[in-house]
Amino acid sequence: MKAMNVKDVEGIKVAQIPYKGEICEVNGVTIRWLSKSGEDANGQPEYGLRHFTVEPGGEIPAHNHFYLQTVYIEKGSFECFSYDPETDEVAESKICGPGDWVYAESMEPHGMRNMSETESATFLCCICNVYE
Numbered sequence: 001m002k003a004m005n006v007k008d009v010e011g012i013k014v015a016q017i018p019y020k021g022e023i024c025e026v027n028g029v030t031i032r033w034l035s036k037s038g039e040d041a042n043g044q045p046e047y048g049l050r051h052f053t054v055e056p057g058g059e060i061p062a063h064n065h066f067y068l069q070t071v072y073i074e075k076g077s078f079e080c081f082s083y084d085p086e087t088d089e090v091a092e093s094k095i096c097g098p099g100d101w102v103y104a105e106s107m108e109p110h111g112m113r114n115m116s117e118t119e120s121a122t123f124l125c126c127i128c129n130v131y132e
Helices: none
Strands: 012-019 022-037 047-063 068-075 078-083 090-096 101-104 110-114 121-128
Touching: 012 047, 047 078, 090 101, 101 110
Parallel strands: none
Antiparallel strands: 012 022, 022 047, 047 110, 047 121, 068 101, 068 121, 078 090, 078 110
16 A cells, blocks of 8 residues: 655656647646556556646647546646547537546547636546556
């Protein structure tokens, strides 16, 4: 068993993420891996619980990934997006705040931004690979 406080886990700045073979800039995002287990073919965790802090105006641009993902908003407000996989145009946009959660299927293009220009916002993100 491991029991810790989120503040005791080192935060890592996220500078870039890949999407459709391109590298996209990430703005004002720090990730803390609270737990992770397993390793997929790319050396990434099969399961993980992560804590994100997004600075005022920070944004995670459109991206997708093989794993399933559930985000739970802890603090602040986020505009959460899903994108049309063919055109990359916004298919849906929703404002989410504390207590709200967002689920993204495998390979579903999505992104989010902190709505505040003055306060950081946080969310938990659980990821898991599920194979058929």
